Amino acid sequence: MVEGDRTSGAASRDRSARPAADDWGASAVTTAIVDRLQPGDHVCWAFHDDEERLRTTLRFVAGGITTGEKVLCLTEDPTPEALRAVLEARGVDVTAAVARGQVRFRDARGSSPDTGVFDPVSMLDDWRRELGRARAEGYASLRAITDMAWLARPVSVTGIRRLAWYEAQANRMFADGYATVVCLYDRRLFTAGDLRGIASAHPGTAFTPGDESWRPQLRILRTDDPLGLRLVGASDLSTREALTAVLAGAAEDLPGCGAPLTVDVTGLTFADAAAVHALVRTAQTASAGLRIVGASSLMAKLIHLAGGCDTRGMTVETTADGPSPSTAREHTV
Template identity: 30%
Template sequence: MFPVQDPRAALFGKHVNLAYSSDDDVREILTDFAQRAVTAGHRVVIFLDTDSAALAGQLATDVTGAAPGQCSLLRYGTSKSGSFGGALFGVADMLALLSRLAEDTLQAGWPAISVAGEMTWTDRPAWTPTDLFAYEHQVNRFFGDPRVTGLCLYDRRRFGKELLARIKAVHPGPLLAFTLGGWGAHLRLTGELDASNAESLPSILELVAGAETVVMLDASELSFVDAAGAGHIVRFAASRPHHHTVVRCGRGVRQALQLVGAESVPSLVLRDRVIAAAAS
């Protein structure tokens, strides 16, 4: 099942990777993911492989209560409606498609969109391992909107162990979530930043790297950061010597940053964390 207990937590600010080993596994995971989105009143879009007609039929039966247009199942390269991709379909095309889907979803009045991909559709000559890794790295920008969440599913029977490890490293969720917003270049991190997701941080920080202004990195709700994650933040600040990077954080995160050289970077400013007031 999807590895988050609170259904609402599964639907915000996440870019999650899971590997599976059987057809029953992928059906169960996708059904759970889609049902959570439908129940929350969000739109859900699932990308499937060309040969996944049976899975599409099962999901159409298993996911209940969807309003018209709320749950879409798209298969790769088919000639029928409800398809996506094709022979020349590349990384930029998929990123553009996701952006259009998000825009169309919000314009149609849905409050959020949950996207899942059965990634076997990438196992073809048009998508090399290099392309796939580049896609997973770049698509983090798409998930910077808190109204968007994603789940990438990889079949262990189709993808090599080494490639799966590289792909997993650039997925921040489920432990780490990030959102873009607020004044100026504002990036918010919540959860935990450890060996399982620290390699995703550079691509997340790239979302605000080009800002010609102060970058606010709000880590107030980041409960843990390891040395690798702290090092990424310090190096990011050092790479912008003419613009401040302000990090709001708690004591533990501050200590980790100091241990890896935060005090030697003039453009890095550490501030006390800000805790949101509890809802009444």
């Protein structure tokens, strides 16, 4: 079964390798996947070749123009100007959208492209500014697609760890459900080992866009009433760093007024030991405690095993539907 998925992925790669200059929409699969993204999604898009990158960008930008969202395109090579020209040549009316301020092309290297130094903290500040700016301009949501290729060059273990940290921390911002963010990772530049850690810092990863049923594996969304987070999908090793970062930052990011943070796990179809331990640790750091709602009986049992029962300020409310086999639900989402 694992092999089967690989095969379909390989087939789609072969298709995308063919020049498709006059027909960027030919890959219905890629189209379908891009269109399935929602505000709050932060996806690691591990692409195989330039054509796939371009088609993904095209579809993503064109979709954003149609829905009236603010669209941000971050690239280094091709340059912002060149990418804009290519999109225009492929039939997307970016000129008009740029003219009315809806679409912006920018250097991917953040606010100081000259140094070329990766400063994760200033990059996160940069995102904060972009989100604030789009909001100030009155857009209901923001779409951003960013090519991370420039970070593959000074490749080192520390660099990759910093990059994974940055991607994981970014989820704390994106959890507010305003932006849809696609991070493009070139598989020719990043090794499989690099991508493992980087992917796990994203709640969703598109490795083989040949699977039509693909969607981000996990969605981590902030809720205001009650104050907290809603988790939808499955949380395992492939989303671990993303979830851990949001939960570890929750006490700081969601300062309640004496009310406990609420994490709604009704839509969480699977959680591994690390996810459950991260929840318990959140309960230990949140000043007013943590309330888990919608837990399956299995989830409640796992929280108990992880020491949640001994954690002051942690409450677990189970779903009324009795012993719900959470994995059975996983495949129907």
